[in-house]
Amino acid sequence: MANLFEIQDLSVTFRKDHQTIHAVDHVSFNIPKGQTVGVVGESGSGKTTTGRAIANIGPITAGTVRYNGTDITSFSRAQVRDFRSKVQMVFQDPFAALNPRQKVGAIISEGLENFHIATGQQRQARVEALLEEVGLPATSLNRFPHEFSGGQRQRIGIARALAVQPQFLVLDEPISALDVSIQAQIVNLLHDIQQRQQLTYLFIAHDLSMVRHISDQVIVMYQGRVMESGPTDLVYQHPLHPYTQALLSAVPHADPHFEHQKQIQYYHQQEATGRLIEREPAHFVLTAS
């Protein structure tokens, strides 16, 4: 299976109050074409910074991110332009990400304009097709973002991302601001779109149940490091790192019998150290060296 992205020893550091913060620390993983890689971790674990680095909209301090075999930091101007249309982001808060003064039609067609994808009549038809793709009525294009509910706004955000015909979406907590029944609608929609358009996803979330549901591979992050990674079923059924075991033990189940009996493990280790070792085929675990 070909990899769309190969991330090798990616590090991102920031300076804050005369200290160096290792937001992302020697992170390595692959994103196979057509699959969904889920990234889980608590806030501050570096998952969003990793996503932004991969999408080439955030800094890379060291290491390489290869897209179809080419290092994204060595891109020519033309390659950057091509990459911008092939890689799109969907954010947690669709309302903050949508210009409140623009009508939905203008928001969605902005990318079409920037990349000269369609003009005039064609553009209108394309926007209508995109709205249909995400399950919104064609009449939405003459309305403003505030006229829509949270779930509908996230559909608009997805339509905008799809407008430029990308291959890859970075979905940064796309459902965590939504109500339960709406979360399921959006996850199903993302799944359908992926099937229809053969897209590749990086799905960043702190909801472990949803990540399991949608991902083929999962990356568990803590303090900028990958603690564990591998095929989703393997990591969830057979977690090997104590941090992953702690996270999974804390996931609430909608089942009082289970909840009343469960024992939560906590992870007390202060620092994540060691290196990733392949403990089972394709299943990597941070192991003290």
Added chain:
Amino acid sequence: MTTIIEIKNLQVTFPDDGGPVHAVRGVDLTLNQGETLALVGESGSGKSVTTHALLNILPKDAQVSADKLQFNGQDLLGLSQRDINQIRGSKISLIFQDPLSALNPTMRIGKQIGEALRFHAHVRGTALKQAVHAEIEAVGLPDPQLIARKYPHELSGGQRQRVMIAIALIAHPQVLIADEPTTALDVTLQAKIIALIKAQKQQRDLSIIFITHDLGVVANIADRVAIMYAGQIVEVGTAEEIFYNPQHPYTWGLLDSVPDPDSQRETLFTLPGNPPDPHEELVGDAFAPRNPYALAIDFQEEPPLTQVSTTHFVRSWLLDPQAPAYEPPASIRERWAIYQQDQREVPTHG
């Protein structure tokens, strides 16, 4: 069982440019001494507004009416603002989802925690300081002297939520209203905060109204559960009844939209559509347009409250004796099977 809060036919309406907003439309609710009642529903279902009506902290232009709105048998609706202020914080306390916006950014943590004691019990000086430090310790924060001198932005999200809990509990309230206190937290932090709330409930004999939309959290913490939809309670029962013998199609939908952490299904169950516009005067059952089990009568008449057990009530035409036979989704029938098993295992007396 002593009833500590009793609400009957609560209605809350807000004026708005597009006509009145019907936020709460006839809620009946009781909170019993020593229990945790989970109030579950999606945004706009009226769960926060219901509790804010209780504390009289709704916006000034809200129109509130109720047949009964009582705390310990005392009527809250007729009380002066002064009397309500006395109850709020000392008898009934509130914690919010976002501690950062609820805390005063320019006031030291210690002073904020001590405020309720100063205001309600007129405690001052060393006694106040000691009480504050004891409270900081009680909510599991290290080094009370250091924490007391800090400002909110110097604490982590989890620490701030512990501070909120200290503020809420220092004046020894009888009732704690926790409004989505863990929604913004990661799973491990969430588990710790829930464990803290449960421990404090035990130690201080609190009664809790826990507002959330996370059914996993509800399964962990609730003794009883009330499911709200469009300003009404559509189903209420013990946690056992709601999770293993749910009767309302909306409750089925909520339970089915949660992905099972132990298995992977291709497609998640979804409720179609969106909740009704709160401006609308509703005809029939508010849930009917999204309800795959809706009957013709659902679109014409509001369903009555049907009693399933002494603790379990459902607002659905499906439970009417004249309703045609129906079969809930397989996942719900699995839950029913667990319930029947449990019923057989529990020995019945009398």
